[in-house]
Amino acid sequence: MQSDTTIINNETSTVDLYNNTANSWVREQAISLSDFTARPFVLQLCEPISQLRVLDLGCGEGYCSRELRRRKAAQVHGIDISQGMIAAASLQETNNPLGITYEVGCATNLSQFNDGELDLVVAVFLFNYLTIAQTQECMREIVRVLQPGGRFVFSIPHPSFPYMREAAYPFYFQVDGSGYFSQRDQQFAGRIWKRDGSWLNVQLIHKTLEDYFNSLNIAGFTKMPMLKELRVTPEHIALDESFFRPLEDLPLHLAIQISK
Ligand SMILES: C[S@@+](CC[C@H](N)C(=O)[O-])C[C@H]1O[C@@H](n2cnc3c(N)ncnc32)[C@H](O)[C@@H]1O
DSSP states (O other): HHHHHHHHHEEEEEHHHHHHHHHHHSSSSOOOOHHHTTTHHHHHHHOOTTEEEEEEETTTTTTHHHHHTTOOSSSEEEESSSHHHHHHHHHHHSSOOSSSSSOOOOOOOTTTSSSOEEEEEEEEEGGGGGGHHHHHHHHHHHHEEEEEEEEEEEEEEOGGGGGOOOTTEEEEEOOOOOTTTTTOOOOOEEEBTTTSOOOEEEEEEEEOOHHHHHHHHHHHHOOOEEEEEEEEOOHHHHHHHHHGGGGSSSOOOOEEEEEE
């Protein structure tokens, strides 16, 4: 019963956070740090996308869903727990229809999908909002809804990053001292900046690298994953030195692709 309470609490605060900030997330062009340092590389890992039936879990206001559809996915369905984010995504779909469908829902329950119905499941910075138990539940559902040979692509904050740098511009999670192992499943506040000087408040439920790989395994993924440790590149520094230089040479995010 204790884990039920945990689930309700962290979901409530996540829903509040994203309902209150949905409009600040809306963008057509790359603007936040991770729009440069993560999403292009995650989308690259999703290729080939053409003709695939795609589910975007934790889709937010639809930035990646729209790009997946523009890259010729046969269908894209976005699910997010925040009504505000889904309203923002749906408004953009109304104003500029791409044929994407959106739904308010929790990533741990995909009962609206049949077994093996999807070719690609994408989750861009979803798992930093889930506990270890919820991550396992969600990944189990992803294995179920993917067809054999289907792919799962996701990005997460690099589990080591918060323990390698002080909480400062242009990206941080405010962990409580050291405690890479002892702080598993604890929630920390964070902030990620945009290039215009504004920022987005984000959260991290800390999990170790081992937690993620154990979760994949427990869920039923048995193949070797492809893993990218995403970072600031020389191209980022050439584009905007003052924005990207403070994070040079640090592991910022992980992008992982694994097949069923
Ligand atoms: C950092 S945002 C990323 C949004 C989007 N994927 C993107 O790349 O722009 C994380 C999103 O995950 C959603 N989220 C958090 N927990 C969720 C859950 N249990 N089920 C579905 N969505 C969830 C939040 O509401 C938020 O929109």
